[in-house]
Amino acid sequence: MYTMTYDIEIGEYKLGMLDKVEIHRSVEQLSDTAVITLPASQYNNALEIEDKLKRGDAVSIMFGYEESGMEGEFSGWLQRISTDGGNIKLHCEDDMFLFRREMPNEVLKKATLESLLHKVVAGCGLGLKVDCSYSWTYDRFVINNATGYDVLKKIQEECGADMYLCNGTLHVHPPGEMMDEERYYDLAVNVKEENLTYRRAADKKVKVVVKALLPDGTVKEVETGSTGGEKIEIRSPTSDEAGMRARGELEVKRRTFDGYEGSITGWLIPMCRPADSVTLRDKDYPYKDGTYFVTSVTTEFSKDGGKRKIDLGFRLS
Structure with a gap:
């Protein structure tokens, strides 16, 4: 039996009480997000946090098991506080929050994608590097009443790229081009739930x-x-x-592709992030074994335990 533990800091404060944390990370969505749910009251006294926390406060979330140690699960910024439904929710966004700044209206002609990305980074006052695998040129690109976030979202929607921030760099790559860690799951050992359908390419x-x-x-x-x-x-x-x-x-x-569509749900161990590869093993049907690109991961942590729902993308091998 593992013992749950956490370390969550927001602004100048460290949380001492918690109902639940849900973190959603994806290479197909521009921002990674976290929702921290707090009890609305403690010892029958209403929690007053809106005068202590504010939009733009730094957020750091770590959790795990005392026996194996904690992992850094999320870092970003407090976007808003909601107090509906009898509890308090802190809505957080990763560093894409820093791109939510207005950019000057401009019409760009013959602009390469990389130069456009550099313009967005500079226009938001950020000292980030750019790592872009695409090399096309826009005949015309219009920035009109838009934030840097709006521009990046438009680029991602048009090219279907994996777009994310990592170690001070804005990455823009074709899906699956850049992969991180290899993860291994056995459907009979470390998978809590599965929602998988095996399909043949000929049927799709x-x-x-x-x-x-x-x-x-x-x-x-x-x-x-x-x-x-x-x-x-x-x-x-x-x-x-x-x-x-x-x-x-x-x-x-x-x-x-020949392979699984859907998701698997495991515990907090092993760690798994979007852009990782997951190798699935099924001892009952060895021909279904394969390695898949991870498109998104939703992680939950609460008094009831921790779990990761892993959405599988296309098959790698």
Whole structure:
């Protein structure tokens, strides 16, 4: 039996009481978030925290087991406080919170993606490096009444990239290009729950139509995949045919493979983060064993215990 322990700091304060923490991290969403739930009262005295904590306070969350030690689960900033439903919730966001600053209105022409990312970083007053795997050029990019966060979100939605902050660097990469740690799960040993469906690539036909708006107002289309299944349309930030085709093929790869779709839920050990790879083992069906890219992880910590729900992306091997 493991003993739960935690260390949570917000601004100048360290939490001494806690109902629950839920942390959601994903390479497919721009921000990682945490929600800290506190009891609304202690010893029949209402908690008054809104005069002690404020938006923009630094947040550090560590938890784990006394027997194995704590892990740094989240660091970021307090975004808002809610007091609905009989308890107090502290809503937190990772360093993407720092990009929620207004940028000057501007129309950029012939701007490379990397130069645009540097402009966003500088425009938000941040001293971050940029690591970008894409190399396209925007014919025209409009910044109008937008924050740096809005610009990054638009870029991510258009190219489907993994976009995240790590060790002082803004990363922008095709899904699965940059991977972190290898994790191992046995469905009979360290998986608490599973919601998995094994599918064959032949049963998941998909056609991807990539569309790009040309300067003259017409639309250029590039198709990838196969007919007879789901049809998906996506926008492309570039009209370069090779770039459009690569974008379409990436989407096909993400959706068609022999392997599992769904999620597994384990305990706090082992640690698992988005962009890790997870190798699944099923002793009853060895042919289903495989390694998958992790797209998101939702971690919960409370008096009832700790657990991680791991969403699987495309199969790596």
